[in-house]
Amino acid sequence: MPTHLSVNVNAIAQLRNRRNLPWPSVTGLARIALEAGAAGITVHPRPDERHIRRHDVFDLVALLRADFAKAEFNMEGYPDERFLALCEEAKPDQVTLVPDDPAQATSDHGWDVITHAALLKGVVARLKGRGFRVSLFLDADPALVSGAKATGTDRIELYTGPYGHAADAGVQAAELKKLVATTEAASAAGLGVNAGHDLTLANLPQLIAAAPAIAEVSIGHALTADALTYGMAETVRLYAKACGA
Numbered sequence: 564m565p566t567h568l569s570v571n572v573n574a575i576a577q578l579r580n581r582r583n584l585p586w587p588s589v590t591g592l593a594r595i596a597l598e599a600g601a602a603g604i605t606v607h608p609r610p611d612e613r614h615i616r617r618h619d620v621f622d623l624v625a626l627l628r629a630d631f632a633k634a635e636f637n638m639e640g641y642p643d644e645r646f647l648a649l650c651e652e653a654k655p656d657q658v659t660l661v662p663d664d665p666a667q668a669t670s671d672h673g674w675d676v677i678t679h680a681a682l683l684k685g686v687v688a689r690l691k692g693r694g695f696r697v698s699l700f701l702d703a704d705p706a707l708v709s710g711a712k713a714t715g716t717d718r719i720e721l722y723t724g725p726y727g728h729a730a731d732a733g734v735q736a737a738e739l740k741k742l743v744a745t746t747e748a749a750s751a752a753g754l755g756v757n758a759g760h761d762l763t764l765a766n767l768p769q770l771i772a773a774a775p776a777i778a779e780v781s782i783g784h785a786l787t788a789d790a791l792t793y794g795m796a797e798t799v800r801l802y803a804k805a806c807g808a
């Protein structure tokens with residue numbers, strides 16, 4: 564099975580939110596991503612709505628359900644009552660539970676599955692009872708897999724930040740080893756494996772080759788940056804033409 568690409572549209576929403584204007588369009592760019600072959604869309608609606616706003620969640624669900632029946636909607640977040648109620652209303656295909664503090668700039672660690680075992684068991688059961696697949700954001704450490712399995716989760720999402728932003732090749736190779744070992748331990752335990760954070764065109768092929776069992780990667784920051792890079796020349800041509808060139 565090829566690894567599915569879920570496009571995270573947080574960064575597109577963050578750019579839109581600079582002004583009180585409807586562009587760039589989150590649903591418009593999600594449509595382009597899905598038409599280009601993305602298997603799904605990911606959002607991480609944070610409590611301060613710095614990027615994804617409540618209406619984006621419902622606009623994206625409407626788009627997916629109307630025009631992309633096979634594509635999946637993945638919602639990431641900390642499982643407080645606000646987030647859980649939003650999931651229950653939006654009905655995503657997958658919910659990824661992330662241990663983020665509301666003030667956090669971005670996700671930077673996975674769950675302590677032992678300390679938070681009771682919380683996670685309750686939330687996983689609640690979400691699975693609604694028919695959603697559940698995934699737990701986890702650091703790359705095979706020792707964490709049995710605790711994750713005990714929560715009842717369907718999948719884990721490997722936190723790939725330390726691999727993705729490693730500046731040193733030796734450090735990156737060591738991080739890759741941990742990701743592979745955790746993927747293998749999770750697969751052996753019957754858990755599905757997703758991965759995400761700071762994945763790029765440069766570091767993705769090596770990860771997929773080393774851990775082909777990864778079912779899904781969610782990518783936002785680098786993919787959005789690359790979309791600007793690859794789209795800039797054509798856009799400038801269009802604006803130059805509009806200037807009469």
Ligand SMILES: CC(=O)[C@@H](O)[C@H](O)COP(=O)(O)O
Nearest residue numbers: 573607639661669670759760
């Ligand atoms: C859970 C995760 O890995 C994150 O990558 C997250 O979805 C990104 O959030 P921000 O876009 O707010 O940095």
Ligand SMILES: NCC(=O)COP(=O)(O)O
Nearest residue numbers: 571759760761781783784
């Ligand atoms: N779950 C990771 C994700 O959705 C996107 O992370 P990033 O590519 O924005 O770092």
